[in-house]
Amino acid sequence: MSTIAVLTSLVVAPASFAAPVVGDDGLVVDVTPTQVEEADANGFTLTITDDNLSGAVFDSYQVSGLPTGWSVVVDGAAAEIISPDPLIYSVPRTHTELRIVAPADYVGTLSGVKIARDSNGPNLVTDFDNGTFDYVGQSFPELPASSTPYEYHNPTTGGTGYCNVAGQWAPCDGAYTVWPTANMNGPGTNHNNRWADLRSSTNMMPDAGATLSTLVCGTDPLVNPTSHDFQLTGAQSAQFGKILVVNGSSELPVPHDLITTTITGLEPGATYSVSANIANVSYDPGATAPVQSAFYMTDSEETKIIGSSLPLDKQNTPTNPTDGSACLNQNTVWGQNSGTFVADPLGTATIGLRNYAGGGFGNDLAVDNLALVKMATVSLDLEVFATPEPAIALNKDYLVVDDVNGNGINDPGDVIVWTFDVTNTGNVPLENITVDDALLQDLGIAIICDPAPVAPGESVLCRSEEYTITDADAEAGEIRNVATATGEVPPGTPGEPENPVSPPDEVVIPIDPTPVPGISLDKDWVMVDDANDNGINDPGDVIKWTFAVTNTGNVPLDNVRIDDPLLDSLGVAITCDPTSLAAGESAVCESENYTITQADARAGEIHNVATATGEVPPGTPGDPEDPVSPPDEVTIPLVPLVAGLELVKSAHLNDTNGNGWADAGETIDYSFELTSTGTAELTDVFVDDPMLAAAGIAIECPQTTLAPGESMTCHSDKGYTVTKQDVANGSVHNVATGHASVPEGVDPITPPTSETTTPTNVVTYLASTGGSNLGFIGGAAALLVIAGGVLLLARRMKNQAITL
Template sequence: MTRLLGVLAIAGVLVAGATLAPNSGITAAATVPGTPGTPQPGTPVYTENFSNQNASLLPISILNYTGGAAAANSTYTASAQYTPAGNQCNGWVMSSVTPTAPVTDLGCLNNPTTTWPTLQQMAAALGTAQGQTTTQAATNQVLTSYTNATNGVIAAGTQFRTVNTIPAVAGHYYAVSAYFAAVNCPAAGGANQPKETFSLLVNGSPIVLSTGLNPCTNNTFWGTQTAKLQSAAYQVPVGSTANLGLTLYNATATGSGNDVAFDLPQIVDVTPQLDKAFSPTVITNGSTSKMTLTVTNTSDLMAKNDWFITDALPTNLKIAATPNVGGTCVQRAGAAYVVTAPAGGTSVSVTGGDLALGQASCTITVDVTSTVNGTYINGPANITTNLNPPANASLEVIQPSIDIVKSITAVNGVAVTSDTDPDKVYTKVGDVITYSFVATNTTPKAPTNTTLNTNLTNVRITEDAFSGVGDMSALTCVPPQGSTLASGAKMTCTATYVVQQGDIDNAPLTNVARATGTPAVGPTVTDTDDEIIPAVWKPALVLDKTASVVDVDQDGVTGLGDHIMYTFDVTNTGNVTVANITVVDDRLTQRNITVTCTPTTIAPTQVSHCVANAPYVIGQADVDAKKVINTAYSTGTDPKGGPVRSNDDSTETPIEPFRIPLKIEKVGEASANTWVRMDGSSFAVLADANGEPGTALPFTINGVETGLFQIDSIPAGTYWLSELTAPDGFSLLAAPVKFTINADRTVSITAGGDEAVTATGQIITVRDVPAMSLPTTGGTGALPYILAGSLTVFGAGALALWVRRRSARADADDPQI
């Protein structure tokens, strides 16, 4: 009769393939003893990660894929619709770097812009879900099960079935798990989500472990969702021989939604772990100790029913006269739960033991005793069980005893005479503490006792526990370690310790010493003593604040709208580590700007670098003030949570006038009311000297294109524009033109230029006419005649000029009107 521990469902029967021989690459190790009550992961006995063949260049059909040693070197089968032949984009081994969908699978070519990219995303997401790094997840290989036929129809079927098998251990429990990724979970209101059935193949016959498993956890999210799906457990019948495989079956029969990929299908030995312990572990002759058998579930926490334990106690160890049978194990399912532990008996048996679904562990307790001194080892050799066996547990029955007293005798060479001595303290790294250890054989010596029987041999003193972060020096003892002490005799040892930073932070410094000795009969005796020394804390912080300006408008000055970036260095100048380092900056707080410090915990001499998470934007009030003064301080907590505050530190950032990029264009008339940029001009910018043109300023005036010039950065203010050269046949500006850069960053012409010079935004336009006017002196003189005689020449020149301007306009890249 087989035992299936979970919800069963009907499964189709498929034929199993070859069986893997033992010791052929599958690890059969189980959980390990030593952590009773704390579930451990089960032991995978079969694992397929779809990476035994490389699919980075082309996807691989599951029918052409062979697993590695951890997968029993198995090949695989599936229902036809879940293979590439089904034209559903199913049954392909691929990863996020597999570049293209297989052209032979119409399902992969259906919705080509989304199908394959979505599967690539799912492959990487499955790697991430397994704890892989981003780089590892990029090449994580999975098996597609995308159900993407053009007609949206697919029959329920087997997505994955092993051909080879692995041997099972009779009486052990096995389960199936796999990582699944799903998309389009909200399709049809969530009704078309996958319904996975996990089955074990036991000697070729499928045993359904769990049905209806579904990776969709959010019915409104269309993107990739991942989940590790876990089946119930199955117990291989005791006394049977079984070889195992697995199948994954999807019962959802639609291609609308129902889109998955999966990875890492496993068969896991989920047999619970048995641990044994005695409490107390040392008893005096004839007293009792509680023996606890702890059955701990594996981390899947599936139900595990009908386990059994028989513990044949070591010789001279017996069940107590009052057994006090107890524990937390109870009847859950299957056979009746029975604990047999008769008073005075030498064996404890448990049958019908159960762990319920979700139960981490349960215990069986029985009191035991002995009237014979000695150490009793109870472990795997004493146990008959279908669980993973325990480690050895020991019980000691003794009468001898030993005592140890530990004390501090000096700090930095200054004697310490008592626990209240003010010199019993340390304050800095490098302080030297001197310890004394005195062990005394306290074994009672009755008149009839012999000296030999009350001696303790091989007496030793050791450090049992020490809170110091460093190592104590070797002990110097009188008599030497390992000596024999008579009843009442003593061994005195000394050692020193040099204080380190962690000792100050974690003050006080505690020390537990142990004395051990071997009596004439029975186990070793032991005793411990502790010593505590406090520290004096001197926490201190120093803040160093720095401001740097980001010229947002790139005008070369610090002005309105520019950013100030604040950084802070917090240095620990005290003698203890300071945690929770923060910076308090009221000006930044008023702007809802926070400061982030890295690291937030610093030891003495270490520095925490702190940065404002946003820039301080210079406002009009700052411009009016002509500077930004900012004061901050830092805070932290000492190792006990007490407050620590630094100095105040300030920065002062001066505010300067803003700058703009200024463009100058030279245009000429090409035809009536038509102007084009002209080549051949050059300009200079002059200082304003009390309302008059001053000296030329060293601005670089760059030619941008024909007739267009730019000064990349010119401060706000008043200037004069002077034309140095004009195009052939055209006149220079008669005089410099006065212009002003306004507060709104526009330019205005404020004097000169008449209508020939205008300003718009940040552009000054200089319009020119041909240089045909002749100068006059006095009256008209001969001028009318000269003009009349020149009309013919002028007409011809005007025609030529018009042609030239037309050509210039045709060459202009950006005509201005």
């Protein structure tokens, strides 16, 4: 019935009709037309009328809710995309008319398309847990640990523990900073901030005087940076503000979260917009990865991406940075990251920003002007109807009204009628259904059809007047005739298509011999999926049974079906196609897929027997019984079960001092990957690690059973603390053993073992106890190894320090 309503409205809705949709805060959108035909290149025209009752200040409207393949056209050109995932378009406030065009193959109703703009409401995340992203008037604000997984880096603090042994003001891998703050380059050879002109997106530093790039960077800052130590004053810092700079190390996962906050008191069901300015602050004369960020939202149901930025390449820099010209960027290029979401019934949402691009050297970004505001919205439904394609089909038949002599066959004096099952197989309604049958017209036999319209997919049954079989019919041995059906397309149907005529359908009324029904069955099975590709039948493989059924009699059979007690008891359905068979005709029946179980394997085979049955049509002369085929059986041999277990142990050193060695007091986290390598299910699976057990450390596994081929990873519930004895031994060596139980009758597994060895810093240990100076040398070497993961900028500074 829903299809009828859609197609009826398709017929009667004038193309020029515009439907106004009223939204929030005086925002109204007129949609013209209310529905379009598929592949319509003009699509829908949306006209925005905005009284802006609250007096909101905004520059553009946002269009969201459109899948990939739809297009938004503004002033003859494609609308600007401000978020590629999910798609969000920007339409300038001055352009109050736009077009939305559906893909050529789309048919249906697209709900939830939104036109939105900022409302005159507060910015709900300006302070973002008591720290802003435009730090005007604050010296060195610090974001709390609850707001970011990154380590805070105070850019005014040097010393060991940062990117190199001499200290570094630029952000280190996995750290963030508020920048620019004090010295742009800083005193000493270890400070070299290349982005001299970096500034807030809304508070630009002037390109003149002491802040000009040439004065800040000068010539060859790597060789002689002490002559380029321009320092921002407190007044300049307060005037021009600060931004958040995050180092997206290539060692961090992608995506990884940068900052997050939880907002409460939202209006349930209201639409909110979250936005920020994003800049790529990577620097290197070679190739660096683009920066892309994304907003995500976690409500009471799920976490999802609500908007992303376009990829931002690094700033334009010369290929030779040693002459100081690399600092000659006059403006940092800022992009936009925008997203929208609907507040859940609890009015609570966690909003966050994550690094959304691929990892790589120089994948660093700056964030400024974060905002979360309630939006005024209009929600639209865009309906695209299918191109009208009228069609009609006819299925002609007959039935015996009166078997006068009761002999069960068609002979003179019996009364019959013809039936005509007419179906609307198109996508528009049809009126005035008629049947054209030349033989019946010549005989003066009328055909009566229900005059009511027939909706798409529905049928109407037409019936002829009664006809008495004659001696001439008996002499001919049959009555044969052909008919077609016609329907009329309603006036006003788009495109005015022609009235459809069905293909001809023929019916033959035979003089039947004595009926002798019969049926035969040939049962077999096939492999659907050899799950482990081992070429044998074992648990996890998927099979199905096939049944070749043949009508071996001389009468048709209906409702052909298979009786298989085993499959019935297993709940495995059997489907036959077709279910009606003429004499001599065959059909193939198939069972649903069945996955071989462990119990099947223990039995060694799957054995069952089936029969086929068909129903003789009612009225068959002599009323014979329904035939049942001789039973046919099939046996599927199965391979006995085998069991196997594999263990791979891993150790992760929590290297707190970053020297690359296990030192006393540092901890080691252990993980254990267990894999079932056999065909039998394993139970009571666990890991035995004597060293961890002696240290009071438990091993936690997510489950105790493993299906064939399945894996799981167990973890120590806490880290193992390296002892001084371990350091004296030169390493922490550990061995673990995997254990599991197997089903009855299956050979037990050989418990697998796996070991790890974590080297300790023997030299440092000896040095700390009054030994040679090798401990200091080893520690310095370790720090140099750790520093290899930082920015190329940090490596350059480090190399300069070593050279000096």
